[in-house]
Amino acid sequence: MENICTGLSLPLIKTPFKINRAMKLTCALLFSAAMGLSAAGNAQTMRVNIQVKNVATSQVLSEIEKQTDYLFVYNKKEVDLNRKTSVDAVNQTTAEVLSQLFEGTDIVFAIEGENIMLMKKGEAGDNPSAHHATQQSKQITGVVVDQNGIPVIGANVVVKGTTNGTITDMDGKFSLEVPENATLEITYIGYTSEVVRVGGKNTLDITLREDNQALDEVVVVAFGTQKKSNLTASVATVDTKELMNRPVANVSQALQGVSPGLNVVASNEGGALNSTPSINIRGTGSIGEGSSSAPLVLIDGIEGDMNLINTQDIESISVLKDAGASAIYGSRAAFGVILITTKKGKAGKTTVNYNNNFRWSTPTTLPSFLDGYSFNQYFNEAAANAGLGAQYTPEVMEKTKLFMEGKLQYATEYDENGIWKKNLDSWGNTEWFGVYYKDWSFSQEHNLSISGGTEKINYYLSSNIQDLGSDQNYGNEDFKRYTFNAKINAKPFKWMDINANVKFSRKDYQAPSYQMDLVYYHSMPRRRPSNPVYTPDGQFNKESQLNEMDHGGMYTEDMDVLYQQVQLVLNPIDAWKIYVESNFRVDRIEKHTDVQLILERKEDGSYFAMDRDDGYGGRSFVKEETARTNYINPNVYTQYNKSFDSGHSFSVMAGFQAEVNKYKQIYAQRDGIISPEIPTLGNTTSTTAYEMGSELYEWATVGFFGRVNYDYKGKYLAEVNYRYDGSSRFNKEQRWNSFPSVSAAWNMAREPFMEDYTDLVNNLKIRASYGNLGNQATDDIYPFYSAMELGMGTGNWLLNGAKPNIAQPATPISPLLTWETVTSYNLGLDFGLFNNRLTGSYEYFWRYTNDMVAPGEEIPNTAGVTSPYTNNARMRTTGWDLSIGWRDVLDSGFNYGVNLVLSDNKSKILEYPNATKTIFDADGNVRYYEGAMLGEIWGFEVIDLARTEEQMQEHLASLPNGGQDALGSNWAAGDVMYADINNDGKIDGGQGVVGNSGDRKVIGNNTPRYNFGLTLNAAYKGFDISLFFQGTMKRDVWLTGLYFWGADNGYWQSTALKETMDYFRPADTDSYFGPNVDGYLPRPLLSGDAKNKEESTMYLQNAAYMRLKNLQIGYTFPHEWLHKVNVTNLRLFMSVDNLFTISGLKADAFDPEVLDGYASGSGKAAPLKTTISCGLNITL
Incomplete structure (x- = not known):
């Protein structure tokens, strides 16, 4: 040792x-x-x-x-x-x-x-001069702790101006004889000195603060580390303490709101068990065809999925936000990099750590159906408004009332065909959300790590088990994740280090096959209270879909990921190191789907095949799929550092990097399962209903890179990066490109003229950076090959008695297709004031994404092909990031902190192939055009709902050139009155182009603005508490579907929820629900009439929100207690995620955090969870 x-x-x-x-x-x-x-x-x-x-x-x-x-x-x-x-x-x-x-x-x-x-x-306080003081003395005792309440052992406690002193013991305690009214000075390496007046006290509680100037934080950057004070580009670090003990399913969820500019967006599946959010840095980076704005994620230097690693294994997270920080990674880092470094062993005794987390979860938002009778009344009223007959007959209405009063035992009976009645013909009162969902689901997680070693060799071993429970009452849904991590670092010679790292992760997910493609939650609003859960003979009611959930087959997904890394570090001479790295990752995924035949029993005891909402009624099949990815990444680079006595320092690095990725997938499907208990391909009978296929591809990149750093006494700093990259995705002529960056900084706090203000200003640094990056814009692996699609003919003609194989014309390609290029500029200010109790940074950035891939010029339909994609679009993104924090320790030992992160960005399209500036495409989606702001929402301005028939007629009369006929007919009280903003005497959308859009205009923007995270924490005598708020200050959204409108589009596209009952009903109504003249929603129409649902200012939603994302309370036991039982540390905690939300939404069925994508925007994504958890963290 x-x-x-x-x-x-x-x-x-x-x-x-x-x-x-x-x-x-x-x-x-x-x-x-x-x-x-x-x-x-x-x-x-x-x-x-x-x-x-x-x-x-x-x-x-x-x-x-x-x-x-x-x-x-x-x-x-x-x-x-x-x-x-x-x-x-x-x-x-x-x-x-x-x-x-x-x-x-x-x-x-x-x-x-x-x-x-x-x-x-x-x-230890044995200086004789201290015992012969002429003035009266007394004995005092005290304890010295750090900001977390942990004893500081070995701290110097000295009477100021003398040599009389002592050292704190293993419990941070001390005892010292001092003169009356003495002043003590307490010092310890890495902490700022504290001066305390004894006064009349005999006992002192003293808290030391970490000296941030002495302990200059080391930040992980591209291919190395730097002191935070020496950073010149935009690099943010994440406090990994904020990730600990959170009841989250993956790392992405834990990163939300903790770093400015790092945006975490809930997926289209919302809070589904197997869902993971998406991440971008500083907003959408590209709208190019096939392009992704996702950052590059490197785990210990190798690309990987952060959601498959254990949060407890993470040592540090760095976010590289601009080209100055990430240009050295070249084409893979166009929109930022997230560097995750996992823990490693340290010299010293073996340390064992175990922690757990037990969780109980319930949906944050869950709509409620009206009771059976009210539901039927709503549908009948919506049908009458649309000029249709009653949906539920008087007989069914009467039976529904009697059933709800307990006067009828059953809610259905056999029809004339011996099949149980359902939907419009049954009379139940079922609250389907309560049937499908549990009040609370249970999950658990366990982590164990062992570390230790010597200066020659150290190790870190860890394992994790995560078991997430389903919130469904039916169907066997389950998610489990297992991880194992082993790191060994050896130093066989003074000039050599060998580092080995193996990580393994396994994910097992299973769910009813019926639930795939969001059918589960998608079908929920189509449940009808009139249908009972069970028929009188004990079967699941056909319309409940519970038969499909419990007996309709399973979907399973098993995924294994293995990382293997070896690094050799050679140190031939001082200040010169050579790094040789070999990174290898293997991903293997197996998917199984079996769909079982569901039978329903008739009155006569016979069975028939039940229809299924997912289209598989009357058939059974098995599908097996397996895929494997091999990723190889060798890196060789060298670094030389040189410092001079004059204060000048240089660092030079150069290297080579390569990536090879190979993917292979094969699948087979066959109909006719023989035995439901053995759903395998070999246990099927069909000789015709089968299919199989495979996919095989590979891609590669090669890069040469270099970096030069300059530092003069920490005052003047500069960095230059260069990367020369080649990608297999492009033609040889377009394959290579270079990506440079430069950044510089000036730390004024290190200047001589600031020496008198060192207690006030500890850090004051101005930064600037510029750089270019490339993006492999297309998700097509071989976009430079023009391939003809082969298949079997579909016509009603034969060749030699059989349908011939045919070839479709190849899609034209552009031989000039090449990189998207991203140019970014960044200005920043870092500051640390009042002995670094107040710290923060502010940055403003400009990012230009050039040569984005978009459709080429239109080709006449007679050509039979579409135009090739080319690099013909540009976009500019501007924004800023702010991080500011305050932390302090009071004399009583109470320490507290406040940290705010806030960021904003907006994007403008500078070029796009839409010469006419057409606003909507054929599907009604807003098209891109030059001058558009990304996220624009076009719609009509609304005067109000017509509260009386007379009001509507007056409005129509004010539009003599066509009224509102372009949007619909049969306008009446309760319908929308649109504003004629172009004063042409009618309401329409004009020619549908910018400059001739009729009465449509830009009414909002769905880009989230001013995303923030606010953390408050405090600790005192072992107790700690933290509150983390997260949200968005500005965002507009347009919501769709039956969760918002109630009656949306016919019987099966409509529902009746308590959340959709604030709709207009006239004063003289005979509605079962009574008048509601001031209602928010228009009158319900059980038809496809969308006249009241045009995008408009009246129903545009304010999606700004603030959510208490996490509340955590903990207690760390006193060290002197734990020492007696040979325990180093023990903390108990309780945590709550998503405790409450303040939102601007008027649609209570929607979660403001889950509003991206079709399923989310229509309310059909699974809700997020409110989770209560508790656990312990013990170190031996």
Whole structure:
């Protein structure tokens, strides 16, 4: 062993790196343990053999560490390590050797277990001058802790201006005789000094703050690390403490709102068990065809899925936001990089950590059906408004009333065909959301890690089990994830390091096959309260879909991911290192689907095949699919650092990187399952209803990169990056491109004219960067090949008695298709004030995405092909990021912190192939055009609903040139009155182009603006609490579907929820629900008439929201208690996610966080969860 902790009592030592917290605590524990004990411990039994002459004292200590498990802790200024000495010890105890070694010196030693403390005689408050003070003295006691309430062991406590002092013990406690009204100075390396007046107190509680200037944080950047104070580009770090103990399913969810500019968006599946959110940095980067705005995610330097790793394994997360920070990664990093570094072992004793998390979840938003009778009344009213007959007959209405009163036992009966009545002909009262969903679902997670080692070799091993429970009452849905991580770092020679890392993750998901493609939640609003859950003979009611859920087959997805990494680091001479890395990842995924035949029993006892909503009624089949990806990534690079006495420092790096990705997939499907219990391909009968297929592709990139850093005394900083990349996705002529970047910074706080303000201004740095990046814009692996599509003819003609194979004309390609290029500019200001209690940064950026891939010029239909995609679009994104935080510790030991992150971005399309600036495409979606702001919502301005028939007629009369006929007919009270904004006497959309859009205009924008995260935390005497708020300050959304409108489009596209009942009903209505003249929604129409549902200002929703994302309360047990049972740390906690939400939405059935994509915008995505969790974290 070698020394890992020296100079503990020297508060003036400043380290150029941030000492790891765990290492500081380990050192302190060793120090204090040694202080309180004599040398008569285990040293009396552990023996060594040392025979040396005239060698340095340090050599003897090293030899003892090699032959024993002891670790020496000492102050370099107190122990003369260069003193020459001779030792002749054969089979002697360690204590005997140390006595011989320090004989005749003022050094004594103390031993506890495997730790030996060396110190000067009389150090601990034994100075005689302190005992002969002329003024009256008294004995005081106290305790010194850090900002987390953990004892600071080995802190110096000295009467200011004297040598009278002592050192805190293993519990952070001290006792000292001091003069009346004395002033104490408390110091410890890595912390700011505290000065405390004793006054009339006999007991003191003292809290030390970390000295951020001394512990300059080291940040992981591309191919290395840098001190945070030396960063010139836009790099944000995530406090990994904010990820701990959160009841989240994956890392992406935990990152929401914790870093400015890092946007986490719920997926189209919402809170479904197997869903993962998407991530972008600083907004949408590209609208190019096939392009992605997702950042590059590197886990220990290899591309991977962050949602498959364990949050407890994460050591640090860095977010590279501009080209200045990420250009060195070239084509893979066009829209930023997320660098995740996992934990590794540290020299010292073996540490075992276990933590768990038990969770109970319930949906944040869950609509409620009207009761059966009210539901039927609503549908009849909506039908009457549309000029249709009653949907539910008077007989059914009467039976529904009687059933709800308990006067009828059953809600259905056989019809004339011996089949149970349903839908319009049954009379139940079922609240289907309550049937399908549990009130609470249970999940759990367990983590175990073991780490330790020596200076020669260290290790970190961890495992994780995550078991997420379904919120469904029916169907066997389940999600499990298993992870294993092993890191070994060896230093066989002073000039060589060997680092090996193996990570394995397995994900197992299963669900009813009926639930695929969102059918489960999509079908929920189409359930009818009139249908009972069970028929009188005990079967599931056909319309419940519960037969499909429980017996209709299963979908399973098993995924294994294996990472294997080896790194060789050579250090031929000081300041020069060579890195050779080999990264290998294997992804394997297996999918199984079986759809079972569902039978319904008739009155006569016979069975027939039941129809299914997913279109598989009357058939059964099995589908098997397997896919494998091999990813190989070698890296070779070298770095040389040189510093001069004059204050100039340089760092130069150059390297090579390559990627090869190979994918292979095969599937087969066959109908006719013989035995439902054995759903395999071999257990099927069909000889005609089968299909099979496969896919095979590969891609590769090669890159050469370099970086030069310059630093002058931490004041003037500069960095230049260059990357030359080649991609297999493009023609040889277009394959290669170069991507440079440059950044610089000036830290004014280091200037001489700021020396008088060091207590006020600790950091004040101005940054600027510029850079270019490339993006492989197409998701087509081989876009430069023009392939003809082959298939079987579909016509009613034969060739030689059979349908011939035919070839479709190939889609034209552009031989000039090449990289999208991303150019970014960034200005930033970093600051640290009041001894770094107030810290923050502000950045403004411009990003230009050029050469985006978009459709080419239109080709006449007679050509039979579409025009090829080309690089013919441009977009500009501008925005800013703000991060500001305050943390402080009061004299009482109460510490608290506030941190705010806030960001904004908006994008404008500068070029796009839409010469006429047509607003909508054939499907009604807004098209891109030059000058458009990304996210525009076009619609009509609304005056109001017509509250009376007369009001509507007056409105129509004011439109003499066509009224509102372009949008619909039969206008009446309760319908929308649109505004004639172009004063042409009619309401329409004009020619549908910019400049001739009739009465349509831009009414909103669905781009989330001013995304924020606010963290409040406090700790006192072991108790801690944190609150994390997250949200969006500005966003417009247009909601669609029956969850919003209720009666939307016919019987099966309509529903009746409590959340959709605020609709217009006239004052003189005979409606069952009574009048509601001031209703928000228009009168319901049970037809396809969309006249009231045109995008408009009246129903445009304000999607701004603030959510208490997490509330956590914890208690860390006092160290002095834990020491008695050989426990290093023990914390209990309770946490709540998504506790409450304040939203501008008027649609209560929608979650403001889940509004992207068709399913989300129509309310058909599964809701997010409110989760209560508890657990413990114990370290041995």
